[in-house]
Amino acid sequence: MTVKIWNFFPREALYECYQCARCTGSCPALEVASALGPRETILKCLNLGHDEIVEDEKLWVCCTCNVCEDRCPQKIPISDLLVALRNSAARRGNIPDKLEIAIELLAKTGRSMIVHQLDEMRAHHGLAPLLPVPVDEVREILKKTRLDEVVEF
Amino acid sequence: MKYAIYLGCAIPIKYPGFEAATRNVCERLGIDLVDLPFACCPPPTSLKMVHYDSWLALAALNLCMAEEAGLNLMTLCSGCVNTLKEANQTLKKSDSKRRKVNRILEEQNHHFKGTIEVTHILDVLYQDSVIEKLIKEKVREIPLKVGCHYGCHYFRPPKIMYPEELSEAESYVPVKMDHLLSIIGMEPTEYSRKFLCCGSPLGANSDQDAGYAIVKEKLRHIRERNIEALSVICPSCFEQFDMGQIALSRKFKDLVKVPTFYLTQLIGLSLGMSTKEVGLDVHRVKSKKLLEGIGIS
Ligand code: SF4
Ligand code: SF4
Numbered sequence: 001m002t003v004k005i006w007n008f009f010p011r012e013a014l015y016e017c018y019q020c021a022r023c024t025g026s027c028p029a030l031e032v033a034s035a036l037g038p039r040e041t042i043l044k045c046l047n048l049g050h051d052e053i054v055e056d057e058k059l060w061v062c063c064t065c066n067v068c069e070d071r072c073p074q075k076i077p078i079s080d081l082l083v084a085l086r087n088s089a090a091r092r093g094n095i096p097d098k099l100e101i102a103i104e105l106l107a108k109t110g111r112s113m114i115v116h117q118l119d120e121m122r123a124h125h126g127l128a129p130l131l132p133v134p135v136d137e138v139r140e141i142l143k144k145t146r147l148d149e150v151v152e153f
Numbered sequence: 154m155k156y157a158i159y160l161g162c163a164i165p166i167k168y169p170g171f172e173a174a175t176r177n178v179c180e181r182l183g184i185d186l187v188d189l190p191f192a193c194c195p196p197p198t199s200l201k202m203v204h205y206d207s208w209l210a211l212a213a214l215n216l217c218m219a220e221e222a223g224l225n226l227m228t229l230c231s232g233c234v235n236t237l238k239e240a241n242q243t244l245k246k247s248d249s250k251r252r253k254v255n256r257i258l259e260e261q262n263h264h265f266k267g268t269i270e271v272t273h274i275l276d277v278l279y280q281d282s283v284i285e286k287l288i289k290e291k292v293r294e295i296p297l298k299v300g301c302h303y304g305c306h307y308f309r310p311p312k313i314m315y316p317e318e319l320s321e322a323e324s325y326v327p328v329k330m331d332h333l334l335s336i337i338g339m340e341p342t343e344y345s346r347k348f349l350c351c352g353s354p355l356g357a358n359s360d361q362d363a364g365y366a367i368v369k370e371k372l373r374h375i376r377e378r379n380i381e382a383l384s385v386i387c388p389s390c391f392e393q394f395d396m397g398q399i400a401l402s403r404k405f406k407d408l409v410k411v412p413t414f415y416l417t418q419l420i421g422l423s424l425g426m427s428t429k430e431v432g433l434d435v436h437r438v439k440s441k442k443l444l445e446g447i448g449i450s
Binding site: 008028029031032033060061062063064065066067069070075079082083084086087090095096098099102103106110111112113114115118121122124125126127130131132133134137138140141142144145146147150151 | 160162163165166167169170172173176188189190191192193195196197198199200201202203204205206207210211214257258260261305306309310311323324348349350352353354355357358359360363364366367370430432
């Protein structure tokens with residue numbers, strides 16, 4: 001099953017883009033890596049359609065810094081578009097390995113970080129042990145929202 | 154003044170010194186903190202990108218815990234504040250999303266009502282009454298040229314993070330950290346590309362070297378202004394600058410490193426805490442010489 005991204009994002013907004021590249025001109029990801037950049041992402045959505053763009057691994061090369069949306073003179077909700085496209089990509093198995101591992105850890109432990117000999121380290125700073133996360137609740141919630149259709153845990 | 158303290162994952166696990174400094178600073182400045190068994194926020198850079206519905210539901214769980222305790226929630230991280238503020242706003246505004254999330258949460262005996270606000274430690278410290286107390290309580294000045302880095306998620310998208318304080322261009326330019334640091338005798342210094350991302354999510358999700366290339370670019374502008382210290386309000390930005398400079402200096406032998414601090418470490422020092430108490434010992438880019446130069450050890 002794919003996410004129907006146009007439920008998440010007003011498709012008509014794509015036509016508001018006049019390809020000025022102000023977004024892309026301020027995109028830090030594009031400055032240092034081979035990213036798509038927001039202007040091209042929008043153009044590809046229009047020309048090739050959603051199905052093709054979500055196959056592209058470059059879709060993930062992004063800082064999620066939201067500068068593009070901030071700079072866009074047309075006020076296109078670019079961040080919503082990027083979230084929708086990536087959600088859809090992940091469903092089709094286009095998801096960076098590192099990210100998949102991070103999500104699996106989060107779903108299993110309720111935290112984004114591995115806890116190792118933590119109590120001693122915290123005591124060194126005069127801190128009490130960390131309160132335990134309600135892991136079962138977290139897992140139940142994530143099962144109910146069907147995260148496991150995208151990342152197994 | 155009382156808040157539920159939302160520690161997030163990186164600070165209590167990787168940088169407990171930031172937590173110690175924060176708790177100490179809050180106590181000294183009359184801010185009461187309550188601990189609750191929160192889960193991961195979850196990050197705007199990871200779960201939100203992969204599965205929006207899961208992201209929203211898990212964020213709602215955290216918001217519910219604070220609601221049930223009847224407390225506003227104070228975060229220590231730009232990522233956490235981004236997730237929790239946006240989720241809070243979305244769930245307050247959208248009946249359909251709230252209903253959907255509540256159907257799931259009710260099985261765990263929670264119900265999102267929309268009764269609390271989410272804020273960041275920087276905004277908490279920036280309140281008049283807290284600043285007045287800080288002026289009274291500080292025991293030393295920290296006369297260093299400091300460059301502030303706010304972290305993208307702390308203030309973007311502005312319409313979600315600071316809807317009440319938008320500029321004419323519907324943007325928001327953060328200044329609170331600069332102002333706060335000038336109160337403890339620091340010299341906040343502007344630098345080119347101050348609001349450029351630190352590059353951390355790029356490293357985490359795709360390409361570490363590309364992420365560090367952004368650090369290098371920022372550092373160039375920071376050094377140009379002879380900035381001696383960096384101040385951040387996010388553990389991911391911190392790690393990016395701290396580890397990033399170590400990684401870069403292996404490749405570029407003449408790289409001049411600039412020590413990075415978490416905001417409450419600097420405030421803590423000005424309130425008389427020792428460098429060990431605020432946890433400077435675990436920083437990779439050392440600040441010992443710099444601080445000794447101004448009489449802090
Ligand atoms: S800034 Fe806005 S209008 Fe210009 S190319 Fe980017 S998305 Fe299109
Ligand atoms: S959010 Fe991503 S696409 Fe937009 S400017 Fe930042 S790095 Fe570029």
